[in-house]
Amino acid sequence: MSRSGRNPDKRVRTARGRTASSTRWLERQLNDPYVKQAKADGYRSRAAYKLLELDEKFALLKGAKRVVDLGIAPGGWSQVVRKISPKSAVVGIDLLPTEPIEGVTILQMDFMADDAPERLTEALDGPPDLVLSDMAANTVGHKQTDHLRTMGLVEAGAYFAIDTLDKGGTFVAKVLAGGADNDLLALLKKHFSKVKHAKPPASRKGSSEWYVVAQSFKGRA
Numbered sequence: 001m002s003r004s005g006r007n008p009d010k011r012v013r014t015a016r017g018r019t020a021s022s023t024r025w026l027e028r029q030l031n032d033p034y035v036k037q038a039k040a041d042g043y044r045s046r047a048a049y050k051l052l053e054l055d056e057k058f059a060l061l062k063g064a065k066r067v068v069d070l071g072i073a074p075g076g077w078s079q080v081v082r083k084i085s086p087k088s089a090v091v092g093i094d095l096l097p098t099e100p101i102e103g104v105t106i107l108q109m110d111f112m113a114d115d116a117p118e119r120l121t122e123a124l125d126g127p128p129d130l131v132l133s134d135m136a137a138n139t140v141g142h143k144q145t146d147h148l149r150t151m152g153l154v155e156a157g158a159y160f161a162i163d164t165l166d167k168g169g170t171f172v173a174k175v176l177a178g179g180a181d182n183d184l185l186a187l188l189k190k191h192f193s194k195v196k197h198a199k200p201p202a203s204r205k206g207s208s209e210w211y212v213v214a215q216s217f218k219g220r221a
Protein backbone atom coordinates (compact mmCIF):
# COMPACT_ATOMS: atom_id res chain seq x y z
CA MET A 1 0.00 0.00 0.00
CA SER A 2 1.15 3.57 -0.66
CA ARG A 3 1.06 6.32 1.96
CA SER A 4 -2.20 7.49 0.47
CA GLY A 5 -3.71 4.14 1.32
CA ARG A 6 -4.10 3.08 -2.31
CA ASN A 7 -2.53 0.20 -4.13
CA PRO A 8 -0.09 1.83 -6.56
CA ASP A 9 -0.35 -1.15 -8.90
CA LYS A 10 -2.81 -3.97 -8.83
CA ARG A 11 -1.37 -7.20 -10.10
CA VAL A 12 -3.50 -9.97 -11.48
CA ARG A 13 -2.65 -13.50 -10.56
CA THR A 14 -2.24 -15.65 -13.62
CA ALA A 15 -5.19 -18.01 -13.74
CA ARG A 16 -5.39 -21.32 -15.54
CA GLY A 17 -6.73 -20.82 -19.02
CA ARG A 18 -5.96 -17.11 -19.08
CA THR A 19 -3.45 -16.04 -21.71
CA ALA A 20 -0.59 -13.67 -20.92
CA SER A 21 -2.16 -11.00 -23.17
CA SER A 22 -5.53 -11.21 -21.40
CA THR A 23 -3.77 -10.96 -18.04
CA ARG A 24 -1.96 -7.80 -19.20
CA TRP A 25 -5.26 -6.36 -20.47
CA LEU A 26 -6.93 -7.03 -17.13
CA GLU A 27 -4.06 -5.38 -15.25
CA ARG A 28 -4.36 -2.31 -17.47
CA GLN A 29 -8.07 -2.14 -16.77
CA LEU A 30 -7.60 -2.40 -13.01
CA ASN A 31 -4.93 0.31 -12.98
CA ASP A 32 -6.48 2.63 -15.58
CA PRO A 33 -7.72 5.93 -14.07
CA TYR A 34 -10.14 6.42 -16.98
CA VAL A 35 -11.78 3.07 -16.27
CA LYS A 36 -12.22 4.06 -12.62
CA GLN A 37 -13.55 7.49 -13.58
CA ALA A 38 -16.01 5.96 -16.05
CA LYS A 39 -17.47 3.83 -13.28
CA ALA A 40 -17.74 6.86 -11.00
CA ASP A 41 -19.39 9.00 -13.69
CA GLY A 42 -21.77 6.29 -14.89
CA TYR A 43 -20.27 5.86 -18.35
CA ARG A 44 -20.23 2.40 -19.88
CA SER A 45 -16.66 2.62 -21.13
CA ARG A 46 -13.50 4.71 -20.86
CA ALA A 47 -14.05 5.64 -24.52
CA ALA A 48 -16.53 8.26 -23.32
CA TYR A 49 -13.59 10.45 -22.32
CA LYS A 50 -12.13 10.30 -25.81
CA LEU A 51 -15.27 11.98 -27.14
CA LEU A 52 -15.37 14.42 -24.22
CA GLU A 53 -11.77 15.43 -24.94
CA LEU A 54 -12.36 15.69 -28.68
CA ASP A 55 -15.44 17.80 -28.01
CA GLU A 56 -13.45 20.09 -25.73
CA LYS A 57 -10.95 20.66 -28.53
CA PHE A 58 -13.26 20.83 -31.55
CA ALA A 59 -16.70 21.77 -30.09
CA LEU A 60 -18.24 18.81 -31.91
CA LEU A 61 -21.51 18.78 -30.00
CA LYS A 62 -22.17 22.52 -30.06
CA GLY A 63 -25.52 22.97 -31.77
CA ALA A 64 -25.84 19.29 -32.67
CA LYS A 65 -29.47 18.37 -33.33
CA ARG A 66 -29.23 14.97 -35.05
CA VAL A 67 -26.38 12.58 -34.33
CA VAL A 68 -25.41 9.17 -35.74
CA ASP A 69 -23.19 6.88 -33.64
CA LEU A 70 -21.58 4.20 -35.82
CA GLY A 71 -20.29 1.31 -33.72
CA ILE A 72 -22.30 2.39 -30.70
CA ALA A 73 -21.63 -0.60 -28.38
CA PRO A 74 -21.36 -0.43 -25.44
CA GLY A 75 -22.82 3.09 -25.63
CA GLY A 76 -20.31 5.44 -24.01
CA TRP A 77 -20.25 7.95 -26.87
CA SER A 78 -24.04 8.21 -27.08
CA GLN A 79 -24.13 8.71 -23.30
CA VAL A 80 -21.81 11.70 -23.74
CA VAL A 81 -23.98 13.12 -26.55
CA ARG A 82 -27.08 12.84 -24.39
CA LYS A 83 -25.33 14.45 -21.42
CA ILE A 84 -23.87 17.41 -23.31
CA SER A 85 -26.64 17.87 -25.88
CA PRO A 86 -29.75 16.36 -24.25
CA LYS A 87 -32.13 17.68 -26.91
CA SER A 88 -30.28 15.96 -29.75
CA ALA A 89 -31.89 13.08 -31.61
CA VAL A 90 -29.43 10.18 -31.53
CA VAL A 91 -29.37 6.90 -33.45
CA GLY A 92 -26.67 4.25 -33.09
CA ILE A 93 -25.84 1.05 -34.92
CA ASP A 94 -23.74 -1.98 -34.03
CA LEU A 95 -23.59 -5.70 -34.67
CA LEU A 96 -23.19 -6.19 -30.92
CA PRO A 97 -26.13 -5.86 -28.55
CA THR A 98 -26.27 -2.55 -26.68
CA GLU A 99 -28.26 -1.91 -23.52
CA PRO A 100 -30.93 0.78 -24.02
CA ILE A 101 -29.98 4.42 -23.51
CA GLU A 102 -32.70 6.96 -22.81
CA GLY A 103 -33.31 9.12 -25.86
CA VAL A 104 -31.22 6.95 -28.21
CA THR A 105 -32.54 4.71 -31.00
CA ILE A 106 -30.33 1.64 -31.29
CA LEU A 107 -30.18 -0.58 -34.36
CA GLN A 108 -28.53 -3.98 -33.88
CA MET A 109 -27.40 -4.71 -37.42
CA ASP A 110 -24.41 -4.58 -39.73
CA PHE A 111 -23.55 -1.04 -40.83
CA MET A 112 -22.32 -2.56 -44.11
CA ALA A 113 -25.81 -3.95 -44.86
CA ASP A 114 -27.44 -2.35 -47.91
CA ASP A 115 -30.38 -0.94 -45.98
CA ALA A 116 -28.37 0.37 -43.00
CA PRO A 117 -27.96 3.98 -44.25
CA GLU A 118 -31.68 4.29 -44.95
CA ARG A 119 -32.60 2.80 -41.57
CA LEU A 120 -30.32 5.27 -39.81
CA THR A 121 -31.61 8.37 -41.59
CA GLU A 122 -35.24 7.27 -41.17
CA ALA A 123 -34.69 6.92 -37.42
CA LEU A 124 -33.38 10.50 -37.25
CA ASP A 125 -36.25 12.04 -39.24
CA GLY A 126 -33.82 14.35 -41.01
CA PRO A 127 -30.19 14.71 -42.11
CA PRO A 128 -27.59 14.34 -39.33
CA ASP A 129 -25.31 17.24 -38.48
CA LEU A 130 -22.81 14.96 -36.71
CA VAL A 131 -21.66 11.46 -37.67
CA LEU A 132 -19.46 9.72 -35.12
CA SER A 133 -17.60 6.50 -35.89
CA ASP A 134 -15.72 4.50 -33.29
CA MET A 135 -15.92 1.39 -35.47
CA ALA A 136 -13.07 -1.08 -35.75
CA ALA A 137 -13.04 -4.46 -37.46
CA ASN A 138 -12.58 -7.60 -35.41
CA THR A 139 -8.88 -8.41 -35.50
CA VAL A 140 -7.54 -11.58 -37.09
CA GLY A 141 -3.98 -11.14 -35.81
CA HIS A 142 -2.46 -10.06 -39.11
CA LYS A 143 -1.52 -6.39 -38.75
CA GLN A 144 -1.88 -5.39 -42.39
CA THR A 145 -5.19 -7.23 -42.82
CA ASP A 146 -6.58 -5.77 -39.59
CA HIS A 147 -5.59 -2.27 -40.72
CA LEU A 148 -7.22 -2.68 -44.14
CA ARG A 149 -10.45 -4.03 -42.65
CA THR A 150 -10.75 -1.20 -40.14
CA MET A 151 -9.92 1.46 -42.72
CA GLY A 152 -12.59 -0.07 -44.97
CA LEU A 153 -15.13 0.65 -42.24
CA VAL A 154 -13.79 4.20 -41.83
CA GLU A 155 -14.15 4.79 -45.57
CA ALA A 156 -17.71 3.43 -45.53
CA GLY A 157 -18.49 5.77 -42.64
CA ALA A 158 -17.02 8.71 -44.57
CA TYR A 159 -19.17 7.98 -47.64
CA PHE A 160 -22.23 7.65 -45.41
CA ALA A 161 -21.45 11.05 -43.85
CA ILE A 162 -20.95 12.67 -47.26
CA ASP A 163 -24.21 11.16 -48.54
CA THR A 164 -26.32 12.16 -45.53
CA LEU A 165 -24.83 15.09 -43.56
CA ASP A 166 -26.53 18.44 -43.42
CA LYS A 167 -24.46 21.34 -44.78
CA GLY A 168 -21.93 22.48 -42.18
CA GLY A 169 -21.95 19.06 -40.49
CA THR A 170 -19.10 17.09 -38.93
CA PHE A 171 -17.65 13.60 -39.34
CA VAL A 172 -15.40 12.03 -36.67
CA ALA A 173 -13.83 8.59 -37.07
CA LYS A 174 -11.30 6.37 -35.38
CA VAL A 175 -8.37 5.56 -37.64
CA LEU A 176 -5.20 3.59 -36.99
CA ALA A 177 -1.50 4.46 -36.83
CA GLY A 178 -0.55 6.99 -39.47
CA GLY A 179 -4.05 8.40 -39.57
CA ALA A 180 -6.31 8.44 -42.59
CA ASP A 181 -4.61 7.29 -45.79
CA ASN A 182 -4.07 9.68 -48.70
CA ASP A 183 -7.18 8.66 -50.64
CA LEU A 184 -9.45 9.10 -47.62
CA LEU A 185 -7.83 12.42 -46.72
CA ALA A 186 -8.34 13.65 -50.28
CA LEU A 187 -12.00 12.60 -50.12
CA LEU A 188 -12.57 14.40 -46.82
CA LYS A 189 -10.73 17.56 -47.89
CA LYS A 190 -12.86 17.67 -51.02
CA HIS A 191 -16.09 17.69 -49.00
CA PHE A 192 -15.12 19.38 -45.71
CA SER A 193 -13.48 22.75 -45.12
CA LYS A 194 -11.43 21.58 -42.13
CA VAL A 195 -9.80 18.15 -41.69
CA LYS A 196 -7.49 17.37 -38.78
CA HIS A 197 -6.07 14.40 -36.86
CA ALA A 198 -6.11 14.18 -33.08
CA LYS A 199 -5.13 11.72 -30.38
CA PRO A 200 -7.11 12.52 -27.22
CA PRO A 201 -5.33 11.97 -23.87
CA ALA A 202 -7.79 9.16 -23.01
CA SER A 203 -6.44 7.14 -25.94
CA ARG A 204 -3.78 4.88 -24.45
CA LYS A 205 -0.23 5.89 -25.36
CA GLY A 206 0.54 2.40 -26.63
CA SER A 207 -2.58 2.32 -28.80
CA SER A 208 -2.30 2.82 -32.55
CA GLU A 209 -5.61 4.66 -32.73
CA TRP A 210 -6.02 8.26 -33.81
CA TYR A 211 -9.13 10.20 -34.79
CA VAL A 212 -9.81 12.14 -37.96
CA VAL A 213 -12.09 15.16 -37.48
CA ALA A 214 -13.71 16.62 -40.61
CA GLN A 215 -15.76 19.78 -40.00
CA SER A 216 -17.83 22.25 -42.03
CA PHE A 217 -19.31 19.89 -44.61
CA LYS A 218 -19.55 21.77 -47.91
CA GLY A 219 -22.79 20.12 -48.97
CA ARG A 220 -23.72 18.06 -52.00
CA ALA A 221 -23.64 19.50 -55.49
